[in-house]
Amino acid sequence: MSRIGVFVCHCGENISRTVDVERVAAQVGKMPGVAFATDYKYMCSDPGQTLLKKTIQEQKLSHVVVAACSPRMHEKTFRKAVEAAGLNPYLCEMANIREHCSWVHEDKQEATAKAIEIVGMLVERVKKNRVLPTITVPVTKRSLVIGGGIAGIQAALDIADAGHEVVLVERDPSIGGHMAQLSETFPTLDCSQCIMTPKMVDVANHPNITLYSYSEIEQVDGYIGNFQVTIRRKARSVDEDKCTGCGVCMEKCPVKKIPNKFDCNLGMRPAIYVPFPQAVPNTPVIDRDNCIKFKTGKCGLCQKVCGPGAVDYEQEDTLIVEPVGAIVVATGFDLYTIDEKPKGSMIKGYGEFGHGKIPDVIDGMTFERLASASGPTGGKILRPSDGKEPKQIVFIQCIGSRAREKGISYCSKVCCMYTAKHTMLYHHKVHDGQAYVFFMDARTPGKAYDEFWRRSIEEEEAVYIRGMVSRLYQKGNKIVVMGSDIAVGVQVEIEADMVVLATAIQPRTGADSLAQKLGISYDKYNFYSEAHAKLRPVECATAGIYLAGACQGPKDIPDTVSQASAAAAKVMTLFAKDKLEREPIVARVKEAGCVGCFACKKVCAYGAVEEKEIRDRQGNLIKVVAYVNPGVCGGCGTCQATCPSKSVELDGYTDEQIVAMIEAL
């Protein structure tokens, strides 16, 4: 027989103003199984908790119901108090008579009657609560960081500085990401390379960081604290351990004219190359599609000239498995495809802007490379078509962003600011030039951002035209920009020498397939989803996986670095304990009833359902049933609602308990 204790809280006057708490205690005290009922002014206060603990011991209570506020507020508080009194904490439940009752009603009599019913329901439910042991899982105190841009670099350095090992995986031959491509950064105009490359070197030199560049994630198994990650190290054709980075191979390579992706195809590179001089690691990679040796079997010059004998044409992809306890995903972004409609995409492209057909219509990143001191023009703004300095330049914002009819409705967040920066860089380099900007709105929320934007107009003489552009076309060696000025209500035509399109930020190509490997969710654009938009912005719903940077949504550098450090802090919190303790409110499978349909596995958002073989004593397979890994289960109950044979139940929320609560009404 249960000996339930019920404690009705006044919450100062929050509850007692509209609920007759004494009557609630008196009525509930008469319910079967209730051994003790009382009311108290502040149950959560120290004397309130002492009362709770004392009564448990004196009355030899078997279960406890605290009728007070929402369990979101104080469930933990009271379960802790119950545990201190020697009871299993999961034998304590809260009846919410504040948010669900006193705060939303005025009539005291009716509110009191409702409060009695609410408490009655919880009394029936707590009778069927089981003693639940706290679940503990071991933690591997090593972290995986996916992506070597500024987000991944920051997260890796923070975790490594805290004394934990980090495995950093980068898809490209060098870390650095987009930030390494930028010229100067808003709103302070400091040189991107100058602030970025030291961090890249720190990564290379850090004793706690293992860097796998030119590598990709092949497979992810396991769960929080215990992931097994398979990494594909793509064949570099150069031995990283032997190579000294002298660069002789690149000088001697007879193939010289391959457009360099890092320079937005403006500059050229050889077939054996590092993407840029400050690359980390400073080990070249052979582009096998363009290498004469790989195409024809002849040449082999780089191998001949390599002193340390690092060039290895026989090298193959290798797979390595790394055990880690936490994963930070920092895969970054791609820029919107401006040209034609990409195949199979909801994005429609901007064929009418002639990008790819008119050589002097470029995107923002290409302008960055033109303006960069280490870029293909040495920092001079020159037209790709004829190498001349453009005297009239038009910047067009929101290309792809905020354009529902083109397939993207979100704002890319950084373009207003970088376009303002572009007008300044242009003005600094072409003194007699004129910059025009077509814009919808100028969005400048950020420290010193609006001042920076104002400066581009007031001091750097950029002309801002509110309105969009319908079409661009080549006329002689000019580009005719046809747009509208909605402030004045007229059509505008500008004959420009160069046009720069501020294209939208999109998740990386393949972001969806990586998400499927990791078991994390993503939105319709393939941006990764955080667990809660406001309160859990760096965690995935999948335990042990964290997000940093533009893979979660468009972000500038300060926001990206902040989120990366936040993700690192979350990893350190996880690593602060040797074993993970977690609430045992998880689903359990009743194996006798399970028919192995795995409907639960299909709906599980956490990837917690595994397949378990049931064998007899001779070892013959009898059946395969579902098994819920308690370390991974998120306790959402979706499996319970889905199971056709009612064979999986969430502790504390079993069908039996729900029915008992309904019957108590």
Next chain:
Amino acid sequence: MKDKLNYSYYPGCSLHASAGEYDLSTRELFKRLSIGLTEVPDWFCCGATPAHNVDELLSLSLCAKNLELAEQVEGDLAVACAACFSRLKTTQHVLAESDVKRKQVEKAIDAPLKLDGKVKHLLEILARDLGLERLAASVTKPLAGLKVACYYGCLLTRPNDVPNLDCVEAPTIMEDVLKAVGAETVAWSHRMECCGANFTLSRPGVVIQLTNAILESAKEAGADCVMVACPLCHGNLDIRQKEIEGVYNVNYGLPVFYITQLVGLACGLSSDKLGLGALIVNPMPLLKEKQLL
């Protein structure tokens, strides 16, 4: 593959008047390609561009009644005029999306609507239903050496929120069809610009300015001629061309063909079956020079 393509046919007012040669060449071309065309009995004006600026219910009902009449004939509805096409398609879309409007319109036209057929522009029928390969196989006289500026105008791919026959801003369907019949297409800037359409009567000054820009850029791009799929565009570019040349003191001499005329020519139809004699800018010297007659 279906053995024979069959369509109900909505010519629209212009094709029974100023654009008679578009109607003629459409019927002859489809006969040559063995595509069935049955004119919708008792069809009337779709309301074109003015009606929907005056009264939404009226404009929807005009088109809906025509759609209802077309539903009595077998096959999807083939439309030649870009304005009719845009209005009929928009109406079908609006009524399919809104039960309230559909009921209002059904009451106004006093007939139930099925809305199950598709509204298709001739271009779609040639490029997709027949298909470029089969079209190319029907060619007996490829338009080799003829440089054509394909002019879309505004309405063929608009409005934006109605399922379109091609990309709104950068379509290629006209070029695709012309390449299939052996012509050369030029890349030019003004293929999507407005010609002024029915301002041709109320504000001819505007039309002359807009149309001049279109002809000028077609000429600059090296085109021998312009191809259209809309009787209003044709009126402005062809009938007004002489006047424009006078105003701007230039000489374009660009014949303006309908899509069905050029495709028909490639399929071996004679000049009189295509109504080439009805064109104001005489195309004969060009066609003789290119040995296409």
